[in-house]
Amino acid sequence: MEVYLPIAETPVNLFVMLAMGAAVGFVSGLLGIGGGFLLTPLLIFSGIPPAVAVASVTPQIVASSASGALSYWRRKAIDLKLAGTLFIGGAIGSVGGAWVFGRLGRTGNLELVIALCYMLLLGAIGALMLFESVRALIRSHRGVAPSARKPGAHNWIHGLPLKLRFRRSRLYISLLPILVLGGVIGFLGTLLGIGGGFLLVPALIYLLRVPTSIVIGTSLVQTLGTMAMATVLHAVGTATVDGVLAFLLMIGGVIGAQFGAQMGLRLRGEYLRAIMGLLVLAVGVRFGVNLIVRPADPFSFAIIAGGLP
Amino acid sequence: MTGRRAALLAAAACAVAAAAPARAEGIVASLSQTRITIDSDFTGAELVVFGVIERDAATVSRPGGYDVVVVVRGPREAVVTRRKDRFLGIWVTRESRTFSAVPSFYALASTRLLDRIADPRILAENDIGLAYADFGERSVSSDDPFRQALVRLKTSTRLFVERTGSVEMLTPTFFRATLPLPAIVPDGGYTVETVVFSDGARVASRTLALTVEKVGFEERVHRLAFDEPLVYGLGVVALALVTGWLGGVVFRRD
Numbered sequence: 001m002e003v004y005l006p007i008a009e010t011p012v013n014l015f016v017m018l019a020m021g022a023a024v025g026f027v028s029g030l031l032g033i034g035g036g037f038l039l040t041p042l043l044i045f046s047g048i049p050p051a052v053a054v055a056s057v058t059p060q061i062v063a064s065s066a067s068g069a070l071s072y073w074r075r076k077a078i079d080l081k082l083a084g085t086l087f088i089g090g091a092i093g094s095v096g097g098a099w100v101f102g103r104l105g106r107t108g109n110l111e112l113v114i115a116l117c118y119m120l121l122l123g124a125i126g127a128l129m130l131f132e133s134v135r136a137l138i139r140s141h142r143g144v145a146p147s148a149r150k151p152g153a154h155n156w157i158h159g160l161p162l163k164l165r166f167r168r169s170r171l172y173i174s175l176l177p178i179l180v181l182g183g184v185i186g187f188l189g190t191l192l193g194i195g196g197g198f199l200l201v202p203a204l205i206y207l208l209r210v211p212t213s214i215v216i217g218t219s220l221v222q223t224l225g226t227m228a229m230a231t232v233l234h235a236v237g238t239a240t241v242d243g244v245l246a247f248l249l250m251i252g253g254v255i256g257a258q259f260g261a262q263m264g265l266r267l268r269g270e271y272l273r274a275i276m277g278l279l280v281l282a283v284g285v286r287f288g289v290n291l292i293v294r295p296a297d298p299f300s301f302a303i304i305a306g307g308l309p
Numbered sequence: 310m311t312g313r314r315a316a317l318l319a320a321a322a323c324a325v326a327a328a329a330p331a332r333a334e335g336i337v338a339s340l341s342q343t344r345i346t347i348d349s350d351f352t353g354a355e356l357v358v359f360g361v362i363e364r365d366a367a368t369v370s371r372p373g374g375y376d377v378v379v380v381v382r383g384p385r386e387a388v389v390t391r392r393k394d395r396f397l398g399i400w401v402t403r404e405s406r407t408f409s410a411v412p413s414f415y416a417l418a419s420t421r422l423l424d425r426i427a428d429p430r431i432l433a434e435n436d437i438g439l440a441y442a443d444f445g446e447r448s449v450s451s452d453d454p455f456r457q458a459l460v461r462l463k464t465s466t467r468l469f470v471e472r473t474g475s476v477e478m479l480t481p482t483f484f485r486a487t488l489p490l491p492a493i494v495p496d497g498g499y500t501v502e503t504v505v506f507s508d509g510a511r512v513a514s515r516t517l518a519l520t521v522e523k524v525g526f527e528e529r530v531h532r533l534a535f536d537e538p539l540v541y542g543l544g545v546v547a548l549a550l551v552t553g554w555l556g557g558v559v560f561r562r563d
Contacts, residue, residue: 006534066554250553303387
């Protein structure tokens with residue numbers, strides 16, 4: 001069944017879009033990630049204009065992080081003060097991201113920058129994840145216990161000024177790294193159509209030493225806020241948010257995530273991380289190949305102003 | 310359809326009979342429809358243009374006969390054409406050219422090949438033919454690679470169509486042209502221009518209006534997104550929150 005997307009201005013198959021949302025939802029439930037960094041590229045590869053793909057995945061991330069945050073809220077596993085502080089940074093970053101997004105769109109380089117950023121970001125993170133999980137797998141086969149990280153060890157970040165107390169996370173740290181972290185994630189998330197959970201969660205654990213039980217819920221609230229803001233900014237700034245496309249992706253995603261989460265409980269962590277590493281790496285490589293291979297048609301056109309008689 | 314065609318024929322014949330004496334030719338033309346509505350299952354349409362070249366005893370004789378060109382033009386828009394070139398190993402947009410007034414849709418039907426009908430100069434003056442059509446930049450020659458690429462890209466999506474030889478002359482002065490409008494035809498105010506040539510010179514023309522209008526749910530979404538972007542953005546966020554919340558409640562696992 002064909003559905004006409006009012007903003008992308010292309011007809012798409014209803015079931016293909018639902019399936020795409022469900023597949024990425026499945027993977028995100030399986031691995032406990034948002035999945036924006038998989039969904040946006042999938043849409044781009046399937047012919048949705050990159051700007052519309054990025055801007056329409058942002059509300060999908062709002063939906064998936066809202067449903068995730070709800071379950072962490074019930075378990076009281078969210079540090080609202082930390083999430084709020086991250087969001088202030090995220091909001092500023094998001095405004096910056098939307099501005100750069102609009103500017104690149106007007107000069108015709110948005111597609112290239114999205115592809116380059118995805119290639120570098122996903123290539124690096126995918127390789128790291130794969131390397132780390134394969135090492136963990138080899139270790140566990142040899143029966144060596146992984147070396148435990150020293151709890152409470154401080155790093156340079158804990159020496160910065162403007163300290164604030166976060167009671168739920170049992171932290172007393174500077175405002176600055178939180179704002180910078182939120183800002184960077186907000187900027188990248190808005191520019192690339194990713195929630196940024198896969199960057200934020202490790203950063204919160206390893207850099208700020210937020211307890212692991214609090215991390216995911218807190219990161220989801222920050223993602224929810226930043227992506228809601230990004231949706232509004234994209235709608236106002238570039239009118240690239242396709243509500244119909246976003247809704248199809250949300251429905252597929254919410255359903256797929258449930259099956260993924262159930263499957264995830266039955267698989268080992270190292271295998272999951274290895275699968276995710278491979279997946280991330282593959283998407284990064286695909287972007288790289290597209291950049292290097294001669295395009296089928298070097299010419300393209302875009303309507304920059306219309307409706308004049 | 311046959312009934313409607315017959316009615317049109319009759320109307321055209323009456324108009325010919327009622328025409329006042331004149332020295333130059335006139336055209337009476339009619340469209341199969343003056344308003345095209347696009348809803349979610351619109352798969353394209355065929356526009357039929359009927360017409361009669363009016364002559365009377367005072368009209369100069371045209372031993373060469375007539376050539377008819379019918380052009381349907383959509384609203385004009387500014388378009389940028391970009392070219393990717395290899396730079397440091399990757400394909401990057403290096404050059405671009407902006408055309409300030411490209412018709413969003415351009416479909417042409419004619420009795421013969423255009424270069425048999427008139428000189429390129431005359432065709433260009435009349436905005437006739439994809440090679441000569443006015444894109445708002447008179448200084449850009451018709452063999453400019455950016456211009457040619459734009460014509461090629463728009464032709465491949467069927468937004469530009471040139472069907473030479475497709476206008477049927479049912480009698481020496483009575484013609485019929487059929488023009489295809491694809492499913493992705495943009496909306497707005499269109500013009501349908503009929504130009505009659507004889508011996509390489511333009512002898513008469515007539516322009517009719519055609520409205521292409523999008524209707525239905527998708528159009529309302531589209532309009533809201535452009536007219537009230539803030540309301541639309543907040544609406545999409547609200548939809549996302551409700552969907553996420555419902556998903557969290559329906560599939561509650563804890």
